[in-house]
Each structure stands twice: as structure tokens, then as C-alpha cells.
Amino acid sequence: MTDILILQERIKNSILVGESDFREFKSALEGRPDNKKPRLAKKICEDIAEALVAFANTDGGEIIIGVEDDTTITGVPHSEDDIEMMLNSPKTHVYEGQELPMVYKLKATIDGKVILFFQVDKGSSEIYQLRNGRVMRRNEKRQTVPANVKKLQFDQQEIKSREYDRQFVDGATVADLDMPLIQSLADSYLKGYTVERYLQHLGLAQYASNGLRLTRAAVLLFAKDIQRWHPRCQVRFVKIAGTELLSGEKYNVISDEFVQGNIYELVLKSWESIRPYLAYRTEFGTNAQFEQKFIYPEDACKEAILNAIAHRDYAAEGRGIEVHIFNDRMEIKSPGALLSTINIQDLEALDNRHDSRNAKIAYILKVNKMMREMGEGMKRIFTLMQQNKLQKPKLYSNTVWFNVTLFNKSEMALS
Numbered sequence: 001m002t003d004i005l006i007l008q009e010r011i012k013n014s015i016l017v018g019e020s021d022f023r024e025f026k027s028a029l030e031g032r033p034d035n036k037k038p039r040l041a042k043k044i045c046e047d048i049a050e051a052l053v054a055f056a057n058t059d060g061g062e063i064i065i066g067v068e069d070d071t072t073i074t075g076v077p078h079s080e081d082d083i084e085m086m087l088n089s090p091k092t093h094v095y096e097g098q099e100l101p102m103v104y105k106l107k108a109t110i111d112g113k114v115i116l117f118f119q120v121d122k123g124s125s126e127i128y129q130l131r132n133g134r135v136m137r138r139n140e141k142r143q144t145v146p147a148n149v150k151k152l153q154f155d156q157q158e159i160k161s162r163e164y165d166r167q168f169v170d171g172a173t174v175a176d177l178d179m180p181l182i183q184s185l186a187d188s189y190l191k192g193y194t195v196e197r198y199l200q201h202l203g204l205a206q207y208a209s210n211g212l213r214l215t216r217a218a219v220l221l222f223a224k225d226i227q228r229w230h231p232r233c234q235v236r237f238v239k240i241a242g243t244e245l246l247s248g249e250k251y252n253v254i255s256d257e258f259v260q261g262n263i264y265e266l267v268l269k270s271w272e273s274i275r276p277y278l279a280y281r282t283e284f285g286t287n288a289q290f291e292q293k294f295i296y297p298e299d300a301c302k303e304a305i306l307n308a309i310a311h312r313d314y315a316a317e318g319r320g321i322e323v324h325i326f327n328d329r330m331e332i333k334s335p336g337a338l339l340s341t342i343n344i345q346d347l348e349a350l351d352n353r354h355d356s357r358n359a360k361i362a363y364i365l366k367v368n369k370m371m372r373e374m375g376e377g378m379k380r381i382f383t384l385m386q387q388n389k390l391q392k393p394k395l396y397s398n399t400v401w402f403n404v405t406l407f408n409k410s411e412m413a414l415s
Contacts, residue, residue, distance in 0.1 A: 010201055011117050012110050013190055015064065015071050021138065022061040022363055024051050027068050028076040036074075041082035048086060049093030052120045053128045054136035054144040056100050057341075059359040060122040060203075061138070066115035075113030083107060086116055095129035103203075122359035124162035127341065157315075161336055164315040165217040165358040168206075169229065172214045174199075176229075177222040181264060185368055202367065203360060217360035220314060223262045232320035232335075234260035235270045235305065239277060239325045258320070263309060263361065267370060270305045274298075277325045295408040296330060300384040300393075304404045306370070307377045308334035310362050311402075319400075332404045338397035347395055350379040381406075 019025055026047050029036040048063060055061035065086065066076040076083060085092075087107065090100050103119040129135050136144050179195055186198035196212055199205035204218035219229045226233045236258040238245075246252045259269040278294045278301065308321045313336025322333040338344070339355045346353045356362040365371040372380070378395075381404070385393055391407035 007104070007106075008108055008110065011064065011108055011115070013201060014062065015067055015073065015110070017190065018071055019069065021366060022055070022059060024061065024063045024144075025067040025069055025071070026051070026063060026065050027074060028066050028078065029074055038077050038082075041078055041085050044086055045089035045093055048089045048116075048118060049130055050136050050144050052090050052100055052102075052118055053094065053130055054138045056120045056123040056128045057136060058122070058138040059356045059362060060101075060120055062104075062117065062119040064115055064117050066113060073111050073113045073115065076107075076116055077114075083114070083116065090118065090120070093131050095131060095133060098126070098128055100128060121166065122162065122356070125159050155340070157313075158337075158340060161313040161315045161357055162339075162359075164313075165215065165220065165360045166203075167216050168213045169216055169219050172219050172223075172229065174205075174212060174214070176224060177214075177218065178224050178262065178264075182222055189367065202364060204364070215360060216314070217358065217364070219262075221263045221361060221364055226260060226262045226265075230314065230317060232317055233262065233266060233314075234258050234320040235266060235273070235309070236320055236322045237273055237277060237325065238322065241327070243326050243328050245324070260320075263365075264370075266309055267306060270309070271302050274301050274305060274323070277323075277330070296406055297384040297388050297390075300381045300388075300406060301330065301332075303377050303381050303384075304332045304406065306365075307381075307404070308332050308402075310365055310371060311357050312336055313357060328407060328409060330406045330408075332406075334402045334404075335400070336402060337399050338402050344395050344397065347378050348382075350382055 014023060026044070028039055028044060030039045031037050044065060048065065051063040067073055087105050090102055090105055094100055101121040101123055103121055105118045108115055108117055127135055134146055136146060138144060174195060182195045182198060186193040186195060189198060193201070196205070199218055200207070205212050205214050220233060223229050238256050239254040241252040241254050259266065259273050261269055275298070278296050278298060305323070312321055312334040316335040319335040321335065324331040324333065336357065339357055341355045342353060362371065381393055385406065389410045391409050394405040396403040
């Protein structure tokens with residue numbers, strides 16, 4: 001048990017890493033640099049509640065009171081009564097009848113200074129509101145902003161899919177994971193971290209009386225034998241002759257292959273597997289020479305598949321991701337309906353709006369730079385297609401799938 005991550009150390013390391021999409025620092029002081037004084041406890045309570053509600057409505061996160069934006073620890077020099085009021089703010093400053101999915105709310109001493117640490121999970125069953133009814137979310141600029149969310153309750157399948165990656169897996173141990181891969185990621189994140197500490201720090205594991213318990217996110221991301229834990233952690237590539245899939249005597253599938261593995265393997269294998277299907281055309285380039293060009297922008301295809309892997313409904317264990325390649329288009333089909341907090345029009349607006357079904361998985365991919373800013377993926381796909389003078393992508397969602405269709409015809413060819 002010598003490798004148990006002490007919470008105080010975990011908080012200190014969070015401060016060292018700095019602010020991110022999932023972490024915010026707030027000073028407990030105000031005034032000129034040479035004349036700082038404690039901020040009103042009431043205002044700090046409002047800051048805490050706003051941040052936690054926004055995190056719970058987005059992808060989860062943490063706020064630390066008593067730390068400046070530059071990671072300087074200045075502490076919380078307030079009375080015990082004020083501190084108690086702040087610690088209670090996740091309850092007193094949230095809409096009556098709601099209870100935030102809190103992980104931690106506590107006082108700690110770091111480098112001789114008192115700080116307050118709050119961590120909240122992503123909400124899975126409802127949208128959270130402040131005491132006055134306002135709904136807050138995090139945006140791509142790491143800001144807490146108001147939101148207008150009309151539907152406040154999710155259906156049972158959506159609840160199940162939102163909770164899936166944070167559930168613990170019975171029987172899974174660290175030995176079932178790709179240890180060298182995790183260690184390399186741990187070394188890049190914070191030098192000296194062991195695999196166990198890294199998994200705990202990022203919320204992928206938790207120590208219990210019988211040892212380290214792994215979440216489904218940890219297993220999906222890093223399992224050595226993914227089929228043991230999820231039978232459809234895979235991407236299927238189907239090449240079809242023509243513009244529609246036929247059956248019977250007219251069955252027109254040219255090839256039907258799939259790749260599988262943990263999420264890290266799946267991303268890399270899928271990127272390699274998609275290249276042969278992109279094909280290319282010969283164009284007379286600006287340098288007066290013939291050039292070979294893909295008929296689809298490679299990065300747009302990569303982004304679409306990465307989004308499918310990161311955001312698919314893993315609770316739908318009987319289905320995998322499917323990529324159908326027709327003569328005129330490519331359809332990337334991801335298991336699971338679009339989340340109820342976002343719609344097709346939101347995505348087509350290209351304003352970086354997002355909501356991650358698999359908050360833990362998306363967080364790890366973002367921390368390790370496999371994904372960019374949250375919500376940027378769809379904007380990047382549309383931009384790349386436009387830059388290549390291709391038809392605007394088509395988005396579609398029903399109760400079973402979310403589809404992204406990329407066309408290889410230009411807008412001019414359609415007119």
C-alpha cells in the first residue's frame with residue numbers, strides 16, 4: 001500500500017500541472033499587489049458553485065481556492081466559519097433538490113497554506129442549475145458561461161451511456177493493462193509518477209481495501225486484451241461498389257475488414273487502415289507539374305474516426321464503429337444517439353459546442369494531446385472539407401447511430 005496516492009500530494013501535483021479544461025484556480029484574495037485582503041466569503045461561494053455546476057454540466061473537473069492563475073499558492077486566510085460556508089456551497093448554492101456528483105470537497109494544507117479543493121464528476125442524469133435557476137457550462141476558452149438547456153432530464157439509455165466509462169470493472173487489475181504505454185504517458189505528464197499514481201491522479205483508478213480498482217475508461221484505453229472486456233471495441237471498414245449497399249444476388253461489398261484493440265491501439269490502427277480507402281486523383285498543380293491528391297482530406301477522415309472512437313456509446317457493447325466507403329462518399333457510423341444536450345444545428349454552427357459522453361476517455365485523450373480543444377473536431381472536419389472545395393459534410397443522428405458523411409464531390413460539381 002506504499003503506492004497509495006495521498007490526496008494532499010495529488011492536489012499539489014494538480015497545482016503544479018496548472019489550469020486546464022478540467023481545472024480552475026481561484027484566489028481568495030483581492031486588492032492591489034501590495035495590499036491584499038480576503039475576498040468576501042459570499043463571492044467565493046458563488047465562484048465555487050458556478051465552476052462546479054459548469055464542470056458537472058460539461059465533462060467534470062476541479063476548482064482549487066487559494067491558488068493564483070500562475071499556480072502561486074496564496075491560501076485562504078478566512079475564519080473557520082467562512083471556510084465551512086465555502087465547503088457547503090456545492091449544496092447551498094445549487095438549485096433546490098439537486099445534488100452535484102461531488103468527488104471531493106475539503107480543506108487541505110499545501111506548503112503551509114490552507115486551500116480548498118473541490119472535484120465534481122460529469123453529471124449523468126440531469127442538467128445542474130445554480131440556486132437562481134441559471135445553467136452554466138464550460139466553453140472552449142476554459143470559461144464558465146451561461147447556457148440555455150431546455151431538456152433537464154435524460155432518458156435511461158443516455159444515463160447508462162454517460163455513466164459507463166466511470167464504472168469500476170470487477171476482476172480487472174493493473175496487470176491487465178499495457179504497462180509500458182501507461183508509464184510512458186505518466187513520464188510525459190509528471191516525471192516520477194508510477195503507473196498506479198498516474199491512474200489515480202487522472203481518475204481512472206481508486207484504491208480500496210482489496211487493492212486498486214480500475215474504471216471502464218482505464219480498461220478501454222489501455223487493456224492488453226480488449227476483447228476480454230469489450231467485444232466491439234473496433235472499427236469496421238466496408239468498401240462498397242456503387243452509391244448504395246445492395247443485398248442478395250446484387251450484394252456489392254468489395255471488402256469487409258476491421259481493426260480492434262484498446263482505444264490507443266484503435267486510433268493508430270484506424271488511421272493506418274483508412275489510408276488505402278482514400279484513393280487519389282491526379283491534378284495539374286500550381287508548380288506546373290502533375291500531383292497526386294487524396295479525394296478526401298486525410299486529416300478530416302482521421303478527425304471523424306477519432307471523434308467516433310472518443311464519443312461513441314460504449315455501453316452498446318454489441319455494436320462497433322462502422323466506416324462505409326461508397327463511390328461518392330464515406331459514412332462514419334458511431335454507436336449511440338447524439339446526446340440530448342446538443343443537436344445537429346449546434347454542431348453545424350461550428351462554435352466549438354460539445355458534450356462528451358465519455359468524459360474520462362475524452363479527458364485522457366485531451367491530456368495526452370491525441371485530441372485538441374474540446375469541441376474543435378467538428379469544426380476542423382468542416383474547415384478541411386471547405387479548404388479542399390468539397391461538399392459540406394452531412395450529420396445525422398437517430399436512436400441507434402450518429403453518422404458523419406464526407407463527400408468526394410465538390411460543391412461546384414453539384415451546381
